[in-house]
Amino acid sequence: MATLSFQSVGKRFGDGTLALSRVDLDVKDGEFLVLVGPSGCGKSTLLRSAAGLETLTEGRIAIGGRDVTDLGPGDRDIAMVFQNYALYPHMDVYENMAFGLGQRKIPKDIIRQKVEQAARTLDLMPYIHKKPGTLSGGQRQRVAMGRAIVRDPQCFLMDEPLSNLDAKLRVQMRAELKLLNARLGVTTLYVTHDQVEAMTMGDRVAVLRPVSDESQSNLQQCAAPRELYEKPVNLFVAGFIGSPAMNFITVRPVRKGKTLRCTIAGTDMTLPLTPQQAAARPFLDQWIDRDLILGVRPEAFLYPNPTSGGLRSEVLITEMTGADAYVFFELRGTASNRITARIDPRHLPERGAALEIGVDMERVHFFDPGSGLALRG
Secondary structure (H helix, E strand, C coil): CCEEEEEEEEEEECCCEEEEEEEEEEEEECCCCEEEEECCCCCHHHHHHHHHCCCCCCCCCCCCCCECCCHHHHHEEEEEECCCCCCCCCCCCCHHHHHHHHCCCHHHHHHHHHHHHHHHCCCCHHHCCCHHEEEEEEEEHHHHHHHHHHCCCCCEEEEEECCCCCHHHHHHHHHHHHHHHHHHHCCEEEEECCHHHHHHHEEEEEEEECCCCCCCEEEEEEECCCHHCCCCCCCCHHHHHHCCEEEEEEEEEECCCEEEEEEEEEEEEEEEEHHHHHHHHCCCCCCCCCEEEEEEEEEEECCCCCCCCCCEECCEEEECCCCCEEEEEECCCCCCCCCCCCCHHHHHCCCCEEEEECCCCCEEEECCCCEEEEEEC
């Protein structure tokens, strides 16, 4: 087990594409840290750099306190699990898991002991002499994991290992990977494009975004899933984390006090502030008669509306998902135009119905429309 450290990491490809810039990130000993972000944000490049498959333009990488920046993949004491499993089709499960150990000239009795122990951990003993082509996707992924486990690496690097599985199996494998990590305690860096997968699996989640020049950093925020969800540092993190996404509404405060009287989508309305918001700066003192962004997650809307006043619109469509229901409506002048609210399915309005919906002010977020940074009291 070991720490994994990225120090001011940067990577520019030969065609001029800037993939990584100013990334500082420490993965703790035994931690399961997930990299998430949209396509082109550099998450796979960062993982491949840790594996030694990409050469950095700048910065350093350390594993267990040892600088490995200039070492080859075989000298870094890591194990990588790929999206496509990368199993040898002509070898059975045992041979696939044992192959790397055989290349290192480890005695056969030690190899057998390690492979069988990993196979029992992963419930693969019934399939130990089967070829990969006869296994399900989940079983093949476990074989790929077993091949990594037998090496006793300092770090696991996983590049979207569940993306080829169907939805039901992905949910099952998420739980299995987390249990495996808790059992083995091996430091793990995991890449996914699926923010739900990131939030359910990571001890911490690092959110990355594409950058256009070296003055910017791909890394936007790294925190525990709950902190990311409840305290996003900027508009990008707030909009990326959460499904459905946070709603962004342009508001213009016109008076401070115990209520926020503001113009939303051309309509004057009053929102009751919490005591902390009423006393907070800068979004009252510095934002009177200026636009700012109000961020409201779907579950922070109140319907039926228990307060006086609220957002008024017409229901465009509704979605019933079982335990929850969603209402979609539009407001003039909003950042995203279309608004999504999660409501109790017992109160689901009809399409085309007039809608008045309240806002739980204890759960909203304020953002500077210029910098995109969160405003906190």
